[in-house]
Amino acid sequence: MKGGLRKSMTWLHTWSSLIVIWLLFAIFLTGTTAFFKDEITHWMTPEQHASxxxxxxxxxxxxxxxxxxxxxxxxxxxxxxxxxxxxxxxxxxxxxxxxxxxxxxxxxxxxxxxxIEGRETAGGDFLYRFHFELWAIPRDIARTIVGAATMLMFIAIISGIIMHRKIFADFFTFRPGKKTASWVDAHVVGSVLALPFHIMITFSGLILLAGTLLFWQGGGHGGGGGGQGGQGGQGRAPMEQPGGPQAGAERGGAERGGAERGGAERGGAERGGAEHGGQMAMREGAVNGQNPEGRGKQGGHADMAALNEVASTGRQGRQPMADGAGERGQQRVGRGEAAGNGASGDGIxxxxxxxxxxxxxxxxxxxxxxxxxxxxxxxxxxxxxxxxxxxxxxxxxxxxxxxxxxxxxxxxxxxxxxxxxxxxxxxxxxxxxxxxxxxxxxxATPEADSVLGALRGMFKILHEAKFADIFVRWMFFFSGVLGTVMVGSGALLWSIKRERQQAGNKGFELVSALNLAGVAGLFVALATYFWANRLLPVEMAERRDAEIYCFFAAWGLCLLHAAVLRQKQGWLIQLSIAAAMFLLLPVLDFMTSPVGFIGAVGGGDWMRLSFDLVAWFTAAGLTTAVLHQRKKAKQPQRGKRKDSKPAKPQLKEGQA
Amino acid sequence: MVMTLAMDKVLLSGRVLAAAVGGYALSVVICLLLGQAMELTDREAQTFNSMVFFLVYLVLVIVMFSIASHKKAILGMIIANGVVWEIWYALGGAL
Amino acid sequence: MIVLTILVLVLGFVHFAVSTRSFYKVVFGKGFPSKAARNWLHLVGYGYLALGLWLCYQFRQDHVAILIWVGLLHLAAVLVAMMLTYAPALFKQSWRFGCLGRLGQKWLA
Structure with a gap:
């Protein structure tokens, strides 16, 4: 581009990220929550709380x-x-x-x-799956979209580093209350301070999606839940290039099936080829299958079962849970009676x-x-x-x-x-x-067969935080929050910088509306999702989908609102709604769960309490944003831009 | 002046397209060549590609946009693609 | 232990912050760091960060220690940034009481 390297990199940075920024924001936000997906599912299944x-x-x-x-x-x-x-x-x-x-x-x-007959809920798995497969879009297409967005993100990060003159000199600089400057600082603080994390998470995300993105490799890695699902996958997994060098080899035998592009993962799971794979295998299968060899023989089909549900949870998940449970229940009763007198009951x-x-x-x-x-x-x-x-x-x-x-x-x-x-x-x-x-x-722990394999494995494991204990998990979460701040502030920065000259301009208004719906609206949607979990009737049919519909309905409403009424305190309204919803979330939790606050503390249910705590942090962040917004609205200028910095970092903390 | 602006836009789109598509194609062949040069097995190559491809692509896109003139950038990408693919086929490679 | 590590890393970053023009002023009121001062501060700062790594290694004797270290670096950096913005007095205090970088008086003032 004309005007030197820095200018061209700025251009590249701006536009490569802008076209997918709201998607990236959603990916970052839901992906950050995915670090705590089990915890979220726990929160969303109050029937479990008494345990x-x-x-x-x-x-x-x-x-x-x-x-x-x-x-x-x-x-x-x-x-x-x-x-x-x-x-x-x-x-x-x-x-x-x-x-x-x-x-x-x-x-x-x-x-x-x-x-425990837990309610049917999409739980943390929906958010987790959304962050790389979106929703209601065929899996391959969704992954390609996410993959492309991730590549753009990668480009944006690197060009961002190049364009930034004195990246390390400005390391700690943060000037709140100065409009553009504060936003620049927020953006820089969010990105630079956690740069290693951002690069790692982006790059490893690409590696995880490599199977979909590198279609010339003939369909990517085989894999999946192991077992029989393969056949289905095999049949359906087209090798894009028959002679594709890797395809045949990697695909190996039948047990390796469930190739991603074949979309057999689900088939595999449901067909119950599951028995061989432990938890890991399945999760891995869900993302980017590798051969689950070297696993305990039938270790954890319990997990498999859970994961089968996971697999079907995603977009089209409508596994007839209720039926299944009923059937199982019956079986249980029958057998229980049978054994009743035999097992004297108190066996330890x-x-x-x-x-x-x-x-x-x-x-x-x-x-x-x-x-x-x-x-x-x-x-x-x-x-x-x-x-x-x-x-x-x-x-x-x-x-x-x-x-x-x-x-x-x-x-x-x-x-x-x-x-x-x-x-x-x-x-x-x-x-x-x-x-x-x-x-x-x-x-022993299975080892990779080559340095390359080990390296790739390391990136995957890092991305999914598989190895992480609770402390490391929180660190990942924190870094994820910073990433969310980076993307969110980047999105707002674009329109703030152009507000003076371009207000009224079509492109500008489009971006503004999408910013509002994409950032504030997503928080509203997320809160709605959690509320729906508790408020929808427990015995409702297709309950899991209903929760997801609520999420998108709320998001859609925010988008509509943003499109039509964003000039009239749009940010203030949406942020207030989100703040109120997050603030009341713990209250809702303790009112609708069989176990109250004291019980939760007494039982040491930190999974649940941390969720509530983070909800409050989020609410605090959003409230700060609201207050700031009100202050600004009283000033004569166009009162539609959002908070200044202080709110921002916390604002994103809203996910665990 | 209007002409130039319109022309500029066309060229800019061309450059974006060249970077996206041309960059992809060029990264593919570079990965293929690297894999061959390192004598990787198919399986290793796949692992290798799943990491290196994105780095190559990234570098190519950055380079594409750091060249001052649109025309040069687009031409450069086309020529580079032609040459490297030619080498690949000349070495007996196939996709 | 973790808190101690974070503290060490924060102090490490304080050195780096002081070595920049704008935050040098926060501590010394005027002037700017000379080349020698910058080098000295960076040196001590890196020392602190290395100490942090060593501390991480104390609670996880494998490569995960590095990861924890990087994660805590993120956290500490954000803390320093927040401190500079919202609690410059605290920043000054931590410089006064926690930073060995002060020993390099002859380069600083």
């Missing part, structure tokens, strides 16, 4: 499984950890084929062992003699049971957990037991999460014990 994990949770789990599924081929227990407060159980009944369908699964109160260890003497209501089944006489075999799970904790330096929360209550029982443990990020592969190590507590097999 308080305790020392006895393990006993509760074993007791429950003994009475519900004494003859199962395998059990799987997901103990509550620092990111979940309920107990997840699943099992695979006798004679059921592992490949065909996942076994029954239930969510229990970790303290009392009562089953696995395998108190739940004998096959029970007269199952279904005669045929009962008979079969008698044939498979089971012996009382005690498993000292606590000792095994202790051994594993010693080995991995972190507690394990995933326990799967094959042939439970027999002498051949084997227990496989997996640590909660990975703690490293240089292995490059998904998955966690596992350790298998026999019934008497000896280690029979141990698999």
């Amino acid at each position: 308080v994990p305790s020392e006895h949770t393990l006993d509760v789990a074993v007791e429950r499984l003994q009475s519900v599924a004494p003859f199962a081929q395998s059990w799987s227990i997901n103990l509550p950890d620092d990111r979940s407060r309920t107990l997840g159980l699943s099992w695979l009944g006798e004679g059921e084929e592992q490949q065909r369908r996942r076994g029954p699964r239930e969510e229990l109160d970790a303290g009392t062992g009562q089953p 260890r696995a395998g108190r003699g739940a004998r096959a003497e029970g007269e199952g209501p279904r005669g045929e089944r009962g008979q079969r049971r008698q044939a498979v006489q089971r012996e009382a075999v005690e498993l000292d799970l606590r000792a095994m957990l202790a051994v594993a904790e010693q080995r991995w330096q972190q507690p394990s929360y995933n326990i799967s037991i094959s042939k439970p209550m027999t002498e051949d029982a084997q227990v496989t443990l997996q640590p909660a999460h990975r703690t490293k990020l240089n292995n490059g592969k998904w998955g966690v190590p596992s350790m298998t014990f026999d019934a008497s507590g000896n280690v029979v097999e141990e698999t």
Whole structure:
């Protein structure tokens, strides 16, 4: 461009980001919330709030499984950890084929062992999926859009660095109350201070979407939930270039299917090819599948089940949850009765003699049971957990037991999460014990086969914060907030700079309207989403979609409002609404949840309390913005621009 | 004057297009060549591409916009594409 | 521990801030940092940041320590920026009581 490098970079910076800035803002905001997606889902399922994990949770789990599924081929227990407060159980009944369908699964109160029928909610998963697949757009197209936006973001970041004269001299400068200058400072503070994070998150985002963006590679990486979903994927995944060098090799065997472009991820999940993949595999599958090899054998189909739901949650998710649950419930009841007298109920260890003497209501089944006489075999799970904790330096929360209550029982443990990020592969190590507590097999954390693979793996893991404990997670969240500030202030900066000359101009007005709806409106939409979660009737059909509709309806209204009435205190109105909604969110929480504030504190439910706290922080930020806006409105000038800086950083904090 | 302005806009769009599409194509072939030069297996190459491609693309776009004249930039991109693809095919590569 | 690390990093950034023209004034009231002063401040500042890294390494003995360090750098930098804007007095205090950079008197005033 004419006028030297700096000028041309400024041009590039401005326009490459402007055309997608609202999308980027939404991606950043929802992506930041995605760091706490489990926590959000927890908040949005108040039925879970009564669950308080305790020392006895393990006993509760074993007791429950003994009475519900004494003859199962395998059990799987997901103990509550620092990111979940309920107990997840699943099992695979006798004679059921592992490949065909996942076994029954239930969510229990970790303290009392009562089953929890959580409401149907899109939870944090909607926000998470929205940040890279948007909504109601075919997956490939959505990912391509997000990918292109991310590339533009990458270009904007780098050109932004080049164009900035004395980036490090202005490092700490922030001048509030000076209109343009304050916005420039806010933008610079938001970007420069967290520059390493921004570059990392953008670049790794691109890597995650590489499968969609590099279409000349013939469809990107195969992968997915593993198992059978592949076939569907295989069939549907077109190799763009038949001779594409990578396609064939990477695709490998059938088990590797679920290729992204084939969009088989969902198919894979629902078809229940799930059994092989643990949590990681599936999540990974959801994003950019890699082979989930080296995972515990049937580790966590509980997770799979959950993730199946996740997979269908996204846009088109309308898995008939209610039905499924009902069916499962029935099964449970039937079996529970059957085993009732056998398992004397107070068993603390696995395998108190739940004998096959029970007269199952279904005669045929009962008979079969008698044939498979089971012996009382005690498993000292606590000792095994202790051994594993010693080995991995972190507690394990995933326990799967094959042939439970027999002498051949084997227990496989997996640590909660990975703690490293240089292995490059998904998955966690596992350790298998026999019934008497000896280690029979141990698999190490899978390692990448090359430096390149390890590097790519590292970026992916970083992006998804898989390895992160709660502290690191908060740091990521904070950096994400800074990123949101960067994008938001960038958007406003554009129109503030041009306000004098271009007001009234079509392009300018368009940008102004989109700024209002894209920034303030998104906060309103987000708050609406949380409100809808609590206010929509619990038994409503298609409830999950209804929540999402509320989100978009609110956003749409904001857009409409911005288009028509933005001159009349548009910012003030939308910001006030958002502030009020976030402010009252904790109140709503404690009014509509079975557990009140005192109970939550008493039970140490920090997942929920942090959510409420962040909601208040957001409200505080928005309120500051509102007050500032009012002050400005009283001055004679065009009173439509928004807050000055102080509000901004906090303003974005609104997500956990 | 009006002519020049209109012309300028056309050229600017051309440059944007050249950067976006031409840059993409050029990054593709550069990745292919790099992969071949480093004798990567297909699988490694894919991993390699999924990272390096974006860096190459980024650099190309930045370079595209740092050239002073529209015409030079567009021409440069076209020629560079032609030459590098030619090399790729000359080396027996195929897409 | 984490709080201590953040504090160290904040003090590190204070050195960098003082080495710039505009914030030099906040502390000294007038003048601007000489070349030697800047180098000295940067040196000490880097020392603080390195100390922060070492502290991070104390609670995570692997590469995640680096990540935590970078994350805390972000946080500390924002804190310094906020401090300069909203609490310059606090900034001065932290310079007076926490910064070894003051030992380089001969380059500073």
